[in-house]
Amino acid sequence: DSKPDLICHSSNPKECYPRVFQPTDEFQIVHDDQELPKGLHVRLNIWTGKKEAKFNVPGEGDPALEGLPVDQAIVVVEPQQPDAPRVPKGAPEYEPVGKVKEPSQHESESFSSIMKALGSGVKPDNHVFDEALEALEELSHDIYYGLKIAEDMDVVKALFCLMADQKAPGSEGFTPRDQQAASILASALQNNPPALEQVAKVWPKLVDHKCPGNDKILRETLYSSFIPASNVDPAGAKLSASRVKAKVSTINGLIKGGSIRSEFLNNGGMEGLLKILVPEEKEWAGAQRKVGQLVLDNFLDEDMGAELEQWPKVPKLSDERNKAMLVFDCGAVIAVARSTKICLLHVNLNAPPTTSISTISNTTSPTSLLSSPAMSPPSPPPQTPPTLQIRAHATKGRALHATQRFAPGATIHAFTHPTLLLPSLTHLALVCSYCLRPGDPRACSRCRAAYYCDAACQGAAWRAVHARECKALRQRRLGGRPGAELPTPVRALLQALLVSEVGGVLHGLEGHARRRRADGGAVWRDLEMMGMAGCAFAGRPAGEDEVRSAVELLCKIQTNAFHRYDADLGQVGIFLEPTLAMANHSCVPNAMVQFVGRTAVLRAERPIDAGEEIKISYTDYTYPLSKRKEALSPYCFECSCPRCKDNLNVYEVCAASRGITPPGLGLEPASPKAQDHPAVADPTKQALAKASGESATRSTEARASPESLPERRNRLLSQYRDRRDLISGELWAVTPVPQVLTEISILYAEEGSFPFALAMACLVATKCDPYRYMAHFHPARAKNIFMIAKLLANTAEGTAALSNSVKSVASKANLVQQAQELLQGIDQVSLCQMLLITVLRSAPVGHAAEWELAVAAREILRDIGQLPGRDKELSLIESWIQDPASDQSKAFFDYAVLQQVDALASLGQAVLKVDFDASA
Numbered sequence: 001d002s003k004p005d006l007i008c009h010s011s012n013p014k015e016c017y018p019r020v021f022q023p024t025d026e027f028q029i030v031h032d033d034q035e036l037p038k039g040l041h042v043r044l045n046i047w048t049g050k051k052e053a054k055f056n057v058p059g060e061g062d063p064a065l066e067g068l069p070v071d072q073a074i075v076v077v078e079p080q081q082p083d084a085p086r087v088p089k090g091a092p093e094y095e096p097v098g099k100v101k102e103p104s105q106h107e108s109e110s111f112s113s114i115m116k117a118l119g120s121g122v123k124p125d126n127h128v129f130d131e132a133l134e135a136l137e138e139l140s141h142d143i144y145y146g147l148k149i150a151e152d153m154d155v156v157k158a159l160f161c162l163m164a165d166q167k168a169p170g171s172e173g174f175t176p177r178d179q180q181a182a183s184i185l186a187s188a189l190q191n192n193p194p195a196l197e198q199v200a201k202v203w204p205k206l207v208d209h210k211c212p213g214n215d216k217i218l219r220e221t222l223y224s225s226f227i228p229a230s231n232v233d234p235a236g237a238k239l240s241a242s243r244v245k246a247k248v249s250t251i252n253g254l255i256k257g258g259s260i261r262s263e264f265l266n267n268g269g270m271e272g273l274l275k276i277l278v279p280e281e282k283e284w285a286g287a288q289r290k291v292g293q294l295v296l297d298n299f300l301d302e303d304m305g306a307e308l309e310q311w312p313k314v315p316k317l318s319d320e321r322n323k324a325m326l327v328f329d330c331g332a333v334i335a336v337a338r339s340t341k342i343c344l345l346h347v348n349l350n351a352p353p354t355t356s357i358s359t360i361s362n363t364t365s366p367t368s369l370l371s372s373p374a375m376s377p378p379s380p381p382p383q384t385p386p387t388l389q390i391r392a393h394a395t396k397g398r399a400l401h402a403t404q405r406f407a408p409g410a411t412i413h414a415f416t417h418p419t420l421l422l423p424s425l426t427h428l429a430l431v432c433s434y435c436l437r438p439g440d441p442r443a444c445s446r447c448r449a450a451y452y453c454d455a456a457c458q459g460a461a462w463r464a465v466h467a468r469e470c471k472a473l474r475q476r477r478l479g480g481r482p483g484a485e486l487p488t489p490v491r492a493l494l495q496a497l498l499v500s501e502v503g504g505v506l507h508g509l510e511g512h513a514r515r516r517r518a519d520g521g522a523v524w525r526d527l528e529m530m531g532m533a534g535c536a537f538a539g540r541p542a543g544e545d546e547v548r549s550a551v552e553l554l555c556k557i558q559t560n561a562f563h564r565y566d567a568d569l570g571q572v573g574i575f576l577e578p579t580l581a582m583a584n585h586s587c588v589p590n591a592m593v594q595f596v597g598r599t600a601v602l603r604a605e606r607p608i609d610a611g612e613e614i615k616i617s618y619t620d621y622t623y624p625l626s627k628r629k630e631a632l633s634p635y636c637f638e639c640s641c642p643r644c645k646d647n648l649n650v651y652e653v654c655a656a657s658r659g660i661t662p663p664g665l666g667l668e669p670a671s672p673k674a675q676d677h678p679a680v681a682d683p684t685k686q687a688l689a690k691a692s693g694e695s696a697t698r699s700t701e702a703r704a705s706p707e708s709l710p711e712r713r714n715r716l717l718s719q720y721r722d723r724r725d726l727i728s729g730e731l732w733a734v735t736p737v738p739q740v741l742t743e744i745s746i747l748y749a750e751e752g753s754f755p756f757a758l759a760m761a762c763l764v765a766t767k768c769d770p771y772r773y774m775a776h777f778h779p780a781r782a783k784n785i786f787m788i789a790k791l792l793a794n795t796a797e798g799t800a801a802l803s804n805s806v807k808s809v810a811s812k813a814n815l816v817q818q819a820q821e822l823l824q825g826i827d828q829v830s831l832c833q834m835l836l837i838t839v840l841r842s843a844p845v846g847h848a849a850e851w852e853l854a855v856a857a858r859e860i861l862r863d864i865g866q867l868p869g870r871d872k873e874l875s876l877i878e879s880w881i882q883d884p885a886s887d888q889s890k891a892f893f894d895y896a897v898l899q900q901v902d903a904l905a906s907l908g909q910a911v912l913k914v915d916f917d918a919s920a
């Protein structure tokens, strides 16, 4: 091996490290370019963001986990797997709709002989014909053969005649011929628009045609062939129900064509179909479920392409009357909860013989016919908490409203029972699959696709979902890859397919499937691939119907799940809860969602009045307009909030808002107030904030990774240079300046220049954050304040150490002196203590004990509390804690915190000038 044994990125030999990581019993940092031997215990340190490793000690386990399928084996963090869908094994190669693939020669020959036999009109009463039909059924799934079948009028005629003939002979052991013909036609027509077009062209002639040996026209025989015969024994009922079920599938495909649908509706097709709902024997449940799905897809659910008011011819159900009962003259009753897109079919033979519509309060013991593991009935909607109400909205579907006033920061409701909560693929081995807390979780030894922090989490997860999921994840593979590598949306889909309660809740949510399908493209293709993968893992057939249902579920998951973002770890997982999912979006939200363990806390971000709509932001609202639009595009709406309507910059939004931070609590700047800020008052700066924010944000996105420190410094230098117009215009809060400054602060910390890192963090906390996030308790602000406190805790041991580390930076003599004097004049311990108390005050009420930032803050506070000789300071701090609004407290906070942080922020500006302006 010719590679050197040491890696050195600078001329300082102390900064070199071995090429191959040298493990010990203690965790040590693993550098990005180091080679990591296999078999070590690897973890991500959430505070430093660095990978660390040590020897794996197999016996080092938690006794509480003994006997459980958890092991403590080596967890090697592999480079991030792309979250891209993969084609399941055995799934057909994807062909864009309309593109027809040529078959092989062998297939082609056998196909033409079957077609010839069918087209000749001879239907011999022997098994050769049944075998031929069976072979055709297999080929008809292919888009190529589907079209070929549809193009041959004689074959189409023969198949429809067979389908309509309830007495069609058939050989023993074969599927009845009417059922087989129906299956062939269903496969040929479904999702094959050119084939459907061909059949639509000949349809009027076809239905008026008389089949051989029958004196009735096809229309009559076909539309009566669904009607279940009475007085059949259970075995007979089972057989006839399967035959009818296949025919419903054919009709479902056929009536997607507008002219065929009209003909079907005008000539009694629906009446025949509804009679399928009459039999009460359980054998009919499958066929009845298909009718329900057909009604929903074709006539009631706009998302599935339905045109309302075609059938039944009743006015569009208004939102107030979104629960309605459709009563048909066959005596069937379909209770439709449109708002939740749920269709319960309920057969009521005593209902009045009319087609009418009425609002339902409650159907008496409805028989839910949509229940199967795949299509489970919705579990009763969770009780809407008393502080919230779900109302219909004129343009947004449903909306969440407050039933009482809420002050900024107040908890509106804590959602403790998510329907879905799972880690993202990239964080699978880094967080607990049940509570999503970071740490050192252990793998489920059966599937190795779930990780838990302890036995309690593992047990709870097992009961909730993992018992059903574990087997599927263990047994199946996708393109040779195990369940542990399933992309996050597929994993969520799998839970929805395997756990009926999850599927049931999802059915009631918005998914924009129709719109997404119409938009098509790579996004839709990905969804279809993921749908297929979900079906494959759930052990379901990946037929058209199943994949379509799966894709609908995926759409609902994507529209309603929250990405659980952790400031240290990034996108740790997803969270879905149906009431919380009713919250609509605004880029000037009045509420926000904060995650603590398995709980999502909905908090007021601004004052909320009783009755007011609760709006949260689905994206980072401080981003420029084009980025927000891009992030919101999957939700299929145009945001019309004031920030979007007038393309306001962060300062303008701030200036137009009521102040919400009482004095003595946040690091709000004394001046300029937002109203007087140049980005509000000066049209040139206003325009600069918009234009430069847009272009600069785009240029920040391209990043080479992994980077060494010198590479990172160079990148940041160039990014800083690119947005000097914003910085020299004092537009500190305009994205991406805050992001670049935060990165510079981290760079200094990693270079060992803690005072400069501290100065940068103070610059962000005072010049950026208060204008970006008006609420002083916003988690992004709390996180940055915590960073300042942490840096102070690192440096507060003695100013001598500080000045040494400043000196070690470079030859910035004046700056070093300035930093030294400044830091010596600051009571760093009190400043650190007060900032940590500010962090604790930002915690969501009732959840401070578990909120990670509060836990970490309390730990440092405990250490500070043990420092001797601070009686005077402690008594002042105590008074400030008790009554932050008193004049004495305000003055103390102003002096001990605001002035010191401001001075450090000014040092930050000076550091930038010397270190970045000069080199830039």
Ligand SMILES: C[S@@+](CC[C@H](N)C(=O)[O-])C[C@H]1O[C@@H](n2cnc3c(N)ncnc32)[C@H](O)[C@@H]1O
Pocket: 395, 396, 397, 398, 399, 509, 510, 512, 559, 560, 581, 582, 583, 584, 585, 586, 634, 635, 636, 637, 638, 639, 640
């Ligand atoms: C998470 S759901 C919110 C609940 C939804 N309104 C419903 O009735 O199911 C997200 C969907 O709500 C709608 N929505 C949310 N915010 C909106 C807004 N500001 N304007 C219009 N539609 C909005 C969009 O259809 C979006 O895809």
